[in-house]
Amino acid sequence: MLGVFRQEIKMQRGSWLVWTLAVLCLAAVYVSVYPAFASDAKVVTETFAKLPQAVKNAMGTGGFQLLNFPGFFANVLPIFMLAGGIQAANLGISMTNRDRIAGTSDFLLSKPLGRSRIFWQKLFANLILLMATSAALIGGIYLGSRLINADSFSSSTYLMVMAAFTFVQCWFLAVGVAIAQIAGRIRNSIGVSIALCFGLFVLAMFSSVVGDETIRYLTPYKYIDLLKVVQEHTYDIPHLIVGVAVIIVGTALGWLLYAHRDVEAA
Amino acid sequence: MNIFWHELRSRRIGLLAWSVSMAVFVWTSMVKYQTLTVDPASTSQLLKTMPDTIKAVFGMNGLDAVTLPGYFGICFLFVAIMLAVHAGLLGSNLLTVEPLTRTTEFLYTRPLGRWQILHAKLAAGIVHLFILWSITILTSYLSIELYANMDGFRHLLLVFMAAAAIIQLTLFAFGVAVAAFSRSAQLPSRLVAGAVFSSYAVALVSSTTQYSWLRDLSVFKAFDAADIIHTASLKPQYVWAYFVLASVFLAFGIWSFLRRDLHS
Numbered sequence: 001m002l003g004v005f006r007q008e009i010k011m012q013r014g015s016w017l018v019w020t021l022a023v024l025c026l027a028a029v030y031v032s033v034y035p036a037f038a039s040d041a042k043v044v045t046e047t048f049a050k051l052p053q054a055v056k057n058a059m060g061t062g063g064f065q066l067l068n069f070p071g072f073f074a075n076v077l078p079i080f081m082l083a084g085g086i087q088a089a090n091l092g093i094s095m096t097n098r099d100r101i102a103g104t105s106d107f108l109l110s111k112p113l114g115r116s117r118i119f120w121q122k123l124f125a126n127l128i129l130l131m132a133t134s135a136a137l138i139g140g141i142y143l144g145s146r147l148i149n150a151d152s153f154s155s156s157t158y159l160m161v162m163a164a165f166t167f168v169q170c171w172f173l174a175v176g177v178a179i180a181q182i183a184g185r186i187r188n189s190i191g192v193s194i195a196l197c198f199g200l201f202v203l204a205m206f207s208s209v210v211g212d213e214t215i216r217y218l219t220p221y222k223y224i225d226l227l228k229v230v231q232e233h234t235y236d237i238p239h240l241i242v243g244v245a246v247i248i249v250g251t252a253l254g255w256l257l258y259a260h261r262d263v264e265a266a
Numbered sequence: 267m268n269i270f271w272h273e274l275r276s277r278r279i280g281l282l283a284w285s286v287s288m289a290v291f292v293w294t295s296m297v298k299y300q301t302l303t304v305d306p307a308s309t310s311q312l313l314k315t316m317p318d319t320i321k322a323v324f325g326m327n328g329l330d331a332v333t334l335p336g337y338f339g340i341c342f343l344f345v346a347i348m349l350a351v352h353a354g355l356l357g358s359n360l361l362t363v364e365p366l367t368r369t370t371e372f373l374y375t376r377p378l379g380r381w382q383i384l385h386a387k388l389a390a391g392i393v394h395l396f397i398l399w400s401i402t403i404l405t406s407y408l409s410i411e412l413y414a415n416m417d418g419f420r421h422l423l424l425v426f427m428a429a430a431a432i433i434q435l436t437l438f439a440f441g442v443a444v445a446a447f448s449r450s451a452q453l454p455s456r457l458v459a460g461a462v463f464s465s466y467a468v469a470l471v472s473s474t475t476q477y478s479w480l481r482d483l484s485v486f487k488a489f490d491a492a493d494i495i496h497t498a499s500l501k502p503q504y505v506w507a508y509f510v511l512a513s514v515f516l517a518f519g520i521w522s523f524l525r526r527d528l529h530s
Contacts, residue, residue: 022460026471029471033319033471033474033477036475040319044320067320079467079470082466083463101366187363188362188366191355194455194462195355198348198462199287202291202348205344206291206295206341206344
């Protein structure tokens, strides 16, 4: 029944383990930085409290809401999203590309299963792997915050921040699936994933330097404004809609092309 | 010479894509510089009062985005990352392209020694590195002339680009070394990705006081934009260290590629 699903998980579990461990190690490093950050934050908040009211109004207080645990991770999450994005894009591209490179397409497609069934089983398997990475990261950081006795924080804000990681992963999975179908044979799938993810990442960092709202639409790392989530507890709906639309279109495109294409024999 | 020309030709589309994206990035960033209107006094005042850990986490890296060197310094990190990814993937792909396309038997049965093939490939790779580097410095120069003021920045731009060249060479040599050594054709580009990514992560993490001892491990931190602007030069110990490192990688790559079994 779920043979393709199981096989897909089996093929990717090694690389899944490496990526998940790498992301968790990075998380451990950042969690261990947090106590120093928190004590510095305390000093800043105390200095700020002593300032006259007029100065406080002039400076604005928005930034000070960022001095808690979710705020800390909202600031450092982009590097996690970069790693998660590369993992997801690579899974998405190699999902259908692997068979064409290895010349196992005819083996797979001669099974008594429709193309669509194969496609969705593969996609579902890769989605499960990505969700497992997300869950490990979100749970791991939460556990870390308990271990270092971080001040209490709102878990819904924390989850809203971390959801950006899951979202970026889904986005790159869908885009990767579409790219693999549009581009034909991709010899170097990780190379394409890296170029894609780093390129969009550079664009995202650049858009925060110049504060441009239009560039934000082009890069998934910026669909969710993390700092705004911590300060105002909201997502930007238009950006979110664009992101979800790309996910749906990418997946649909990948599926339709996969279901209708001519397959070259090995 | 045929192999040299073939390598140059077969990679020209990729190089074109890299060059165009690099040029567009550098150009748009300078167009944006023109429109940056921040009140310089109040921001820098606020920056000075912040403790180090907070500055590091909030990505304030001692660079003042309102001045040309500071702004270019921020963009330089991204330029360096792009150059590093290109160089690393190029270095590894030069040697893994035959196993990936199953043309090993075709190429390595030509009446040429393996060293002749290898040095034609490496030369083609270095020409590509140099072309992308030239595009970067040229578009930087032109867009700064167009949208900002070049006065007093010429020397600094050259220092930045010298750092970029060292980063390119290091990653290229790393790519060659892992591709020559690894038996898998897929693994080398993954290792290159891992190296660039972890180097960037280390550069970020080592800005915090707690992990500043990690700074020597990251090529991006070794040629940190804030340091470059501060001293208007590269730290000689890092220049030497990465030069030696690149030579060791390259020598090891050549040594192991000339001795390995090739299979497709």
